Amino acid sequence: MNVVALRTNSLEQQWMPFTANRHFKAHPRIITGAKGMYYTTDHGDQVIDGSAGLFCVAAGHGRTEIAEAVNQALLEIDYAPPFQHGHPLSFELSRRIAELTPGDLDYIFYCNSGSESVDTALKIALAYHKCRGEGQRMRFVGREAAYHGVNFGGLSVAGMINNKKAFGLGLPGAIHMRHTKLPEHEYVRGQPETGAELANDLQRFVDLHGADSIAAVIVEPISGSVGCFVPPVGYLQRLREICDANGILLIFDEVICAFGRTGKQFGSDSFEVVPDMVTMAKALTNGVVPMGAVAISSKVYDAITEAAPEGAIELFHGYTYSGCPAAAAAGLATRDIFRDEKLVEKAAAMSPKFLDALFDLRDLGVVTNIRGYGMLGAADLAPMDGGPGKRGARTLQEFYAAGVMTKMTGDTLLVSPPLIAEESHIDEIFTKIRDVLSKH
Numbered sequence: 001m002n003v004v005a006l007r008t009n010s011l012e013q014q015w016m017p018f019t020a021n022r023h024f025k026a027h028p029r030i031i032t033g034a035k036g037m038y039y040t041t042d043h044g045d046q047v048i049d050g051s052a053g054l055f056c057v058a059a060g061h062g063r064t065e066i067a068e069a070v071n072q073a074l075l076e077i078d079y080a081p082p083f084q085h086g087h088p089l090s091f092e093l094s095r096r097i098a099e100l101t102p103g104d105l106d107y108i109f110y111c112n113s114g115s116e117s118v119d120t121a122l123k124i125a126l127a128y129h130k131c132r133g134e135g136q137r138m139r140f141v142g143r144e145a146a147y148h149g150v151n152f153g154g155l156s157v158a159g160m161i162n163n164k165k166a167f168g169l170g171l172p173g174a175i176h177m178r179h180t181k182l183p184e185h186e187y188v189r190g191q192p193e194t195g196a197e198l199a200n201d202l203q204r205f206v207d208l209h210g211a212d213s214i215a216a217v218i219v220e221p222i223s224g225s226v227g228c229f230v231p232p233v234g235y236l237q238r239l240r241e242i243c244d245a246n247g248i249l250l251i252f253d254e255v256i257c258a259f260g261r262t263g264k265q266f267g268s269d270s271f272e273v274v275p276d277m278v279t280m281a282k283a284l285t286n287g288v289v290p291m292g293a294v295a296i297s298s299k300v301y302d303a304i305t306e307a308a309p310e311g312a313i314e315l316f317h318g319y320t321y322s323g324c325p326a327a328a329a330a331g332l333a334t335r336d337i338f339r340d341e342k343l344v345e346k347a348a349a350m351s352p353k354f355l356d357a358l359f360d361l362r363d364l365g366v367v368t369n370i371r372g373y374g375m376l377g378a379a380d381l382a383p384m385d386g387g388p389g390k391r392g393a394r395t396l397q398e399f400y401a402a403g404v405m406t407k408m409t410g411d412t413l414l415v416s417p418p419l420i421a422e423e424s425h426i427d428e429i430f431t432k433i434r435d436v437l438s439k440h
């Protein structure tokens with residue numbers, strides 16, 4: 001089937017997510033194909049992918065291995081109910097993921113997106129405390145300037161104002177530590193040396209609300225969508241210490257970081273802190289089939305499963321498509337590609353070149369700050385007259401016309417190329433970015 005042949009005469013009926021719908025429909029950007037590092041537009045132009053889609057297409061586009069694995073799975077088993085039944089593909093994928101996860105994060109719970117993985121982890125945290133007789137632990141600690149997806153749990157613990165302000169009060173009992181953006185962190189490459197003490201905000205909440213009211217803390221190891229804020233040296237370690245001292249669970253939201261983005265398998269590996277749960281999605285299936293997952297420590301899994309009577313359901317949570325065959329097949333094929341092409345090692349090896357190219361943007365007048373770690377980086381652009389976000393929106397369109405795709409959050413440009421990127425691709429991405437930004 002040729003996607004290009006499926007041209008539509010109407011854009012009107014679809015309400016697009018996180019999009020200026022009226023503007024888009026007047027000035028559409030339609031992608032009709034994707035292969036390797038490039039998209040093809042409906043005008044036949046090539047656009048290099050500087051953001052791995054939305055951080056998900058780590059192994060590059062159009063991977064026939066994944067398409068064939070999904071096709072084969074669908075021909076053999078299109079669907080099996082995940083409640084009270086199973087199929088081999090999701091069990092095998094769990095085994096493969098558990099081989100990679102740090103510490104005793106050996107149990108994998110499936111869902112369909114990063115947002116669902118966050119809400120799943122929060123619910124598991126509540127269930128863990130409840131089954132141990134500490135059901136009064138209902139508070140969640142999140143952080144300012146965090147993104148944890150769009151469902152109500154994730155929204156409540158996150159800290160991006162535009163994502164929250166139209167949607168009411170969220171979960172009661174969600175409280176927020178300060179973010180880790182400090183004025184002295186200008187143009188810091190890697191981890192900032194200062195700011196670890198910001199983790200003591202958690203201690204202040206313990207002192208203010210009582211440790212026994214707090215269920216879990218959730219942070220992105222690197223705050224991704226909001227602009228690549230890398231944790232200060234010692235910050236995540238301090239969070240771990242306070243959690244351990246107070247019976248609080250630590251959740252790392254690795255929806256972006258997991259599977260090589262930081263140059264190691266997980267952000268947890270890069271920053272040498274093992275949480276009690278890790279959320280993941282995106283590169284889990286290379287973005288091909290929606291899938292999210294939570295890796296859960298045996299401490300948490302055992303507590304919940306052993307607390308239930310023999311034969312009883314232990315956790316009243318799950319999705320119709322938890323670990324569905326097509327997604328599991330895509331996940332397995334993606335893991336094979338990662339293993340065979342050593343994509344995590346490749347990311348680590350390419351990171352210095354990537355960060356050099358990113359930090360070279362510093363001389364551009366419009367660039368006000370740069371951050372980066374592994375194969376993830378951000379450059380802040382000076383806001384234009386007319387308000388925050390205007391320059392970002394303009395830049396996104398100019399990049400597309402110039403043949404490069406990045407993610408924009410407000411006036412911050414995020415770069416996270418597929419991990420298959422060669423040096424020539426990094427050069428092409430940043431040459432195109434520079435060409436556009438030098439005209440601002």
Ligand SMILES: Cc1ncc(COP(=O)(O)O)c(C=O)c1O
Pocket residue numbers: 112113114115116118147148149150220224225253254255256281282
């Ligand atoms: C850290 C983090 N958590 C959760 C999500 C939500 O994932 P999804 O869009 O798959 O629901 C994202 C998406 O970018 C993310 O970056």
